[in-house]
Amino acid sequence: xxxxxxxxxxxxxxxxxxxxxxxxxxxxxxxxxxxxxxxxxxxxxxxxxxxxxxxxxxxxxxxxxxxxxxxxxxxxxxxxxxxxxxxxxxxxxxxxxxxxxxxxxxxxxxxxxxxxxxxxxxxxxxxxxxxxxxxxxxxxxxxxxxxxxxxxxxxxxxxxxxxxxxxxxxxxxxxxxxxxxxxxxxxxxxxxxxxxxxxxxxxxxxxxxxxxxxxxxxxxxxxxxxxxxxxxxxxxxxxxxxxxxxxxxxxxxxxxxxxxxxxxxxxxxxxxxxxxxxxxxxxxxxxxxxxxxxxxxxxxxxxxxxxxxxxxxxxxxxxxxxxxxxxxxxxxxxxxxxxxxxxxxxxxxxxxxxxxxxxxxxxxxxxxxxxxxxxxxxxxxxxxxxxxxxxxxxxxxxxxxxxxxxxxxxxxxxxxxxxxxxxxxxxxxxxxxxxxxxxxxxxxxxxxxxxxxxxxxxxxxxxxxxxxxxxxxxxxxxxxxxxxxxxxxxxx
Amino acid sequence: xxxxxxxxxxxxxxxxxxxxxxxxxxxxxxxxxxxxxxxxxxxxxxxxxxxxxxxxxxxxxxxxxxxxxxxxxxxxxxxxxxxxxxxxxxxxxxxxxxxxxxxxxxxxxxxxxxxxxxxxxxxxxxxxxxxxxxxxxxxxxxxxxxxxxxxxxxxxxxxxxxxxxxxxxxxxxxxxxxxxxxxxxxxxxxxxxxxxxxxxxxxxxxxxxxxxxxxxxxxxxxxxxxxxxxxxxxxxxxxxxxxxxxxxxxxxxxxxxxxxxxxxxxxxxxxxxxxxxxxxxxxxxxxxxxxxxxxxxxxxxxxxxxxxxxxxxxxxxxxxxxxxxxxxxxxxxxxxxxxxxxxxxxxxxxxxxxxxxxxxxxxxxxxxxxxxxxxxxxxxxxxxxxxxxxxxxxxxxxxxxxxxxxxxxxxxxxxxxxxxxxxxxxxxxxxxxxxxxxxxxxxxxxxxxxxxxxxxxxxxxxxxxxxxxxxxxxxx
Numbered sequence: 029x030x031x032x033x034x035x036x037x038x039x040x041x042x043x044x045x046x047x048x049x050x051x052x053x054x055x056x057x058x059x060x061x062x063x064x065x066x067x068x069x070x071x072x073x074x075x076x077x078x079x080x081x082x083x084x085x086x087x088x089x090x091x092x093x094x095x096x097x098x099x100x101x102x103x104x105x106x107x108x109x110x111x112x113x114x115x116x117x118x119x120x121x122x123x124x125x126x127x128x129x130x131x132x133x134x135x136x137x138x139x140x141x142x143x144x145x146x147x148x149x150x151x152x153x154x155x156x157x158x159x160x161x162x163x164x165x166x167x168x169x170x171x172x173x174x175x176x177x178x179x180x181x182x183x184x185x186x187x188x189x190x191x192x193x194x195x196x197x198x199x200x201x202x203x204x205x206x207x208x209x210x211x212x213x214x215x216x217x218x219x220x221x222x223x224x225x226x227x228x229x230x231x232x233x234x235x236x237x238x239x240x241x242x243x244x245x246x247x248x249x250x251x252x253x254x255x256x257x258x259x260x261x262x263x264x265x266x267x268x269x270x271x272x273x274x275x276x277x278x279x280x281x282x283x284x285x286x287x288x289x290x291x292x293x294x295x296x297x298x299x300x301x302x303x304x305x306x307x308x309x310x311x312x313x314x315x316x317x318x319x320x321x322x323x324x325x326x327x328x329x330x331x332x333x334x335x336x337x338x339x340x341x342x343x344x345x346x347x348x349x350x351x352x353x354x355x356x357x358x359x360x361x362x363x364x365x366x367x368x369x370x371x372x373x374x375x376x377x378x379x380x381x382x383x384x385x386x387x388x389x390x391x392x393x394x395x396x397x398x399x400x401x402x403x404x405x406x407x408x409x410x411x412x413x414x415x416x417x418x419x420x421x422x423x424x425x426x427x428x429x430x431x432x433x434x435x436x437x438x439x440x441x442x443x444x445x446x447x448x449x450x451x452x453x454x455x456x457x458x459x460x461x462x463x464x465x466x467x468x469x470x471x472x473x474x475x476x477x478x479x480x481x482x483x484x485x486x487x488x489x490x491x492x493x494x495x496x497x498x499x500x501x502x503x504x505x506x507x508x509x510x511x512x513x514x515x516x517x518x519x520x
Numbered sequence: 521x522x523x524x525x526x527x528x529x530x531x532x533x534x535x536x537x538x539x540x541x542x543x544x545x546x547x548x549x550x551x552x553x554x555x556x557x558x559x560x561x562x563x564x565x566x567x568x569x570x571x572x573x574x575x576x577x578x579x580x581x582x583x584x585x586x587x588x589x590x591x592x593x594x595x596x597x598x599x600x601x602x603x604x605x606x607x608x609x610x611x612x613x614x615x616x617x618x619x620x621x622x623x624x625x626x627x628x629x630x631x632x633x634x635x636x637x638x639x640x641x642x643x644x645x646x647x648x649x650x651x652x653x654x655x656x657x658x659x660x661x662x663x664x665x666x667x668x669x670x671x672x673x674x675x676x677x678x679x680x681x682x683x684x685x686x687x688x689x690x691x692x693x694x695x696x697x698x699x700x701x702x703x704x705x706x707x708x709x710x711x712x713x714x715x716x717x718x719x720x721x722x723x724x725x726x727x728x729x730x731x732x733x734x735x736x737x738x739x740x741x742x743x744x745x746x747x748x749x750x751x752x753x754x755x756x757x758x759x760x761x762x763x764x765x766x767x768x769x770x771x772x773x774x775x776x777x778x779x780x781x782x783x784x785x786x787x788x789x790x791x792x793x794x795x796x797x798x799x800x801x802x803x804x805x806x807x808x809x810x811x812x813x814x815x816x817x818x819x820x821x822x823x824x825x826x827x828x829x830x831x832x833x834x835x836x837x838x839x840x841x842x843x844x845x846x847x848x849x850x851x852x853x854x855x856x857x858x859x860x861x862x863x864x865x866x867x868x869x870x871x872x873x874x875x876x877x878x879x880x881x882x883x884x885x886x887x888x889x890x891x892x893x894x895x896x897x898x899x900x901x902x903x904x905x906x907x908x909x910x911x912x913x914x915x916x917x918x919x920x921x922x923x924x925x926x927x928x929x930x931x932x933x934x935x936x937x938x939x940x941x942x943x944x945x946x947x948x949x950x951x952x953x954x955x956x957x958x959x960x961x962x963x964x965x966x967x968x969x970x971x972x973x974x975x976x977x978x979x980x981x982x983x984x985x986x987x988x989x990x991x992x993x994x995x996x
Contacts, residue, residue: 087985087986087988088987088988088991090991127886127953130886130953155907156907156908156912157907159906159907159908159912160906160907160908163901163906166946167949167953170950170953170954171953171954178950178954181950182943185942185943185946186939186942186943189904189938189939189941189942190935190936190938190939193905193935193938193939194935196916196919197919197923197931197935200916200919200920200923201923203920204920204923204924
């Protein structure tokens with residue numbers, strides 16, 4: 029089943045390149061994988077913390093390298109996120125003028141690569157699948173992007189290439205950090221070795237730093253974030269949806285999968301650094317976001333800013349904060365995909381995303397206005413939408429962490445500052461909403477049509493998932509938490 | 521089963537070369553391209569036979585022939601490597617034949633083509649001897665066989681002034697490097713009284729000998745080998761010669777000559793590893809090569825020149841493997857390098873005959889020939905080091921060895937230069953897929969080239985996913 033979910037998009041992509049009708053095949057493949065992921069969720073054995081549906085093919089006995097896939101709670105929800113966003117992105121793509129087949133093939137490659145990375149239990153393939161997804165992203169931005177697409181494509185290419193090679197070094201070092209006899213690319217074997225204390229504290233510190241920088245570049249952690257807004261502003265909407273919504277979560281997923289459970293000592297050592305950087309994400313990038321005058325740039329910066337919260341949850345290294353981080357990853361993936369989809373649609377209809385030129389659009393496009401409202405409020409963290417559940421868990425988890433009665437620990441200070449981030453994001457989101465959808469309609473936009481019925485389906489899918497997990501976060505936490513409980517109890 | 525010994529492979533190649541030369545001389549009326557196909561078939565048979573040769577490491581105290589010729593796994597592997605390279609180069613040469621013909625205006629239509637197609641067989645012979653050589657004298661002789669045949673090949677289309685310039689440069693600098701080699705060998709022989717590499721190891725372990733003098737000799741040998749593998753600061757010749765030489769010859773230079781150079785480097789350095797200065801020296805060269813090759817490649821607009829600088833850059837990554845003395849990592853990287861470089865050159869040859877060698881000549885190739893564009897895409901992403909291609913695994917093994925030995929400087933510079941690599945390799949991808957062009961004529965690809973390119977694409981991806989066959993072939 030897991031193999032089907034990974035390879036269905038990839039095989040469909042190859043078929044499309046060979047000449048199958050692009051849009052139909054892509055849509056069929058993405059819906060099929062979505063259904064398969066739903067089936068996986070339904071048949072998921074709750075309460076178990078290990079990997080399920082494991083299949084394994086040995087590649088190299090000598091290196092203990094094997095192509096092993098399987099899912100646990102964490103990877104299940106990431107796969108689910110990937111399949112939902114893929115369906116929405118493919119649905120939204122519509123007709124493409126140039127190289128339609130290549131466009132859809134790229135989308136499916138991103139999707140398959142991301143799912144493969146989330147479902148791999150083997151370090152090597154975990155890394156390789158992610159890289160497989162990166163190349164089509166560059167192509168999508170470079171070929172079909174808008175604005176300063178070539179510069180944006182170069183920037184993201186070089187940033188992410190260096191980031192992933194730093195990550196690779198970290199992974200090699202991790203592989204080598206256990207004694208030669210028990211070296212393995214299998215994450216489960218590494219977990220056993222880590223629990224047995226075979227990774228020395230010194231090695232943990234080095235590896236954690238490399239992983240933090242490597243994953244940090246991929247997730248746009250504060251000083252390495254400059255590639256993101258530009259790339260998202262230039263990318264065609266489906267590419268921005270898939271990258272900001274799904275692929276970027278790979279870095280966070282990697283930290284949750286590797287850094288938190290395997291390197292507790294490293295995490296402890298670098299906590300202060302991480303907290304300072306993530307405050308840079310929340311406060312500094314938040315203020316930059318307020319200054320934006322175009323919707324696409326604002327969304328790009330806001331997605332960078334929200335990574336700060338997730339990093340806060342990861343840094344807290346407590347069960348509450350980490351689970352909150354997982355919930356927020358999922359929720360942010362849905363909400364940012366929704367916002368980018370609507371932004372792309374608006375750009376196509378109006379030809380501009382500059383706030384000052386728009387206004388009163390909710391009168392002519394009520395459905396789009398409503399959907400955008402859902403996305404914006406989700407991003408702000410309004411209760412009832414999935415982001416709220418994640419953020420509140422992160423704030424409580426982080427505040428509780430390191431709590432001493434008579435003095436404030438760095439985590440308390442950081443949490444208080446991060447709470448201001450909620451205010452910041454309210455400011456920019458509401459302002460954007462007011463400027464674009466409220467007020468009087470100018471003559472230029474009187475003729476605009478609302479979203480077609482066909483386009484309402486993916487929007488409804490994303491909003492529905494946001495609401496569903498907003499009102500019932502417990503169903504979500506039940507899937508994810510057992511995994512973290514084993515990690516974090518093993519470390520304490 | 522019939523028993524074949526390693527030296528018989530070289531004899532077979534020699535006979536093949538002679539026969540084809542004779543046919544070329546006396547059968548004047550045939551289409552000379554048939555010679556290429558005959559040579560390809562002959563080399564393929566030798567390649568097949570080479571799999572039945574049982575590797576036998578020569579004993580340390582071997583005498584006679586076996587004291588300068590070894591048939592260990594490494595040498596058998598690289599004999600096969602040389603044969604495969606030559607076969608692909610001959611396929612490219614058959615494609616390139618019209619250009620050679622055009623370069624001799626006024627002469628008979630077939631003149632010169634025969635030699636052009638026969639010489640690579642002798643180069644291949646030299647390469648096969650070179651990878652087996654464990655004695656300085658034998659290394660020198662086989663290296664000369666390779667180099668002299670390259671003198672002719674590089675300047676083959678001599679009416680073209682750029683080619684002539686390339687030929688002269690290669691001749692002068694190559695002769696200079698040979699002089700260094702001989703001088704170095706003389707020093708080493710003078711100090712230790714040995715030319716055999718195994719006995720040299722014993723001799724160097726003796727504390728009574730003058731280590732500084734031996735190091736000086738080793739330094740001279742390193743200069744000569746640095747020239748062959750295009751390591752900085754002996755790389756000056758590379759861009760001009762690569763750009764000026766006929767393209768199949770450039771491919772041959774950059775793959776065959778370099779691979780053999782690395783095998784010799786590994787063999788020659790082994791005795792000297794007891795001296796701590798050796799490693800420091802190679803680290804320095806590797807750092808310079810990585811930085812120079814990658815930075816100088818950034819602004820290139822001519823694809824052949826870009827590939828020349830990329831060849832320097834890859835020499836840098838290979839040198840990281842040499843520093844760590846990981847023979848398997850180096851060998852795997854060379855295999856990956858063979859696949860992706862030949863792939864790029866094969867596409868370049870076909871496209872260059874239609875438009876040109878500038879990167880801008882590749883604009884819109886995706887529309888003109890999706891097959892060639894895809895092949896070039898695979899070649900470029902593999903050269904850049906994207907997973908699921910052989911190029912990535914090559915880098916992976918190299919970095920793995922470097923991290924294991926804590927070569928911090930090399931690893932840091934290596935990672936940063938990989939970032940540069942992404943920029944200049946994807947520049948070609950950008951031209952093919954992102955730029956539009958007014959020229960929309962389709963580009964024809966003949967059957968044999970299509971087969972060869974497909975095979976290279978498949979192998980690049982296959983070894984990127986399943987490298988075990990290569991690693992097993994080298995396992996001791």
